[in-house]
Amino acid sequence: MTEAEIFDKIVQERRAIRKYDENAIMPEGVVERSLKRATLAPSSSNMQLYEFYRITKKEDLKILAEYCMGQGAATTAQEMVVVVVRLDKYRQRAKHNHDNLARIWKGVNDKRYKRIDNYYRKLMPIFYFTDPFGLIGWLKKLLVFTIGIFRPVVREVAKKDMHVTGHKSAALAAQTFMLSIQAEGFGTCPMEGMDSKRIKRWLKLPYRAEINMVISAGVPKFPEALYNERLRVPFEEVYHEK
Template sequence: MNTLETIENRRSVKHYDPEHVMPEGDLARLIELTKLAPSSFNMQNYRLVVVRDAELRKKLRAVAWDQAQVTDASVLFIMCADLKAHEEDPAVYWSHAPQEVQDILGPAIRPFYEGKDQLIRDEAIRSSALAGMTLMLAAKGMGYDSCPMVGFDPEAVAELIQLPDDHALSFMIAVGKETKPAWPRGARLPDSKVVIQDRFEA
């Protein structure tokens, strides 16, 4: 399946084979591909909580509107982000780059974000969303289905996964083997509604 076919065929699947176990090699490859997602300054501030523990999945399902995919999918990913990634030593992100690139980007990271809580939060959601979309497309390309989820109690989920105070919780993604196709795709809004040429009208 090529990239365009993967985009066209990816759907939010709700019903999964609870007996399917994702091979460790597939999980490692899926994570490897997800980590190719772009991120500001290459901070890679997304964090992937990989939930396979059955008891924890049951508890998460209880605070996620009892949605079956939480427990039945092969793997549940919880997308989070480190809100202090910009405070890291820039060498963590750019030690591989030519020195002139390090000299430009390294010193720019902290000043760009420091003291800008809304920007930091926005970047956390952007980064985790880009990683999440990459994960779902990669999963489809590998023969799996997925479902992004925001239907859950965020405070309860944060407590269950022991989310650090300096991290943001974004959304969940269930990944596994489909047992029932997704509903027919909802109609796409017309270009006149979603596409703006150059600028919004006054």
């Protein structure tokens, strides 16, 4: 099999699993390996403003399944992972990037190092800084609007845009995790049908943390695992050439 054929098989076979075999066991290591692979997903400015909370204990799975509205995809799962967006960690993650890149470039290519230093020490903190009312975001918006009259500029700088930025990268990590679990021979189901407020409180997460999605994982119980055959809108509806 070529690499493309292997990848195609994984993508074709990944389905949203609504029922797992409750007596089956998922070998230790599958989820952790897959979460490590998930961290290799691209993230905006390599900031990785997300975290994963892995739930494995029976009593915890029961609570989380209840917060996932008692869906079959949750009540029968062997394990669950809560993907959390942590925009509030932007200072730490910017420093981590800065220090790593400084180690590589400082004294080797000082022009490049200066750009990195400016990006992670000045630009990132400005980009992610917000106030509770989003007023600073509107000021930034006004600034980019003015600059945008003269040249192309990144326009997504308001408070709501930060949330989108965070969730985009977290979702890419989530998808990498699900494909990895599939490659390991198991199934997953992403869930946004859940009580994010209760889950946040249960995980003792800070106010600014946001639940991206909950992903259940386990050994699918076919045929109940699938609601029906795979359905998509015709490809021509989503494919455009300019």
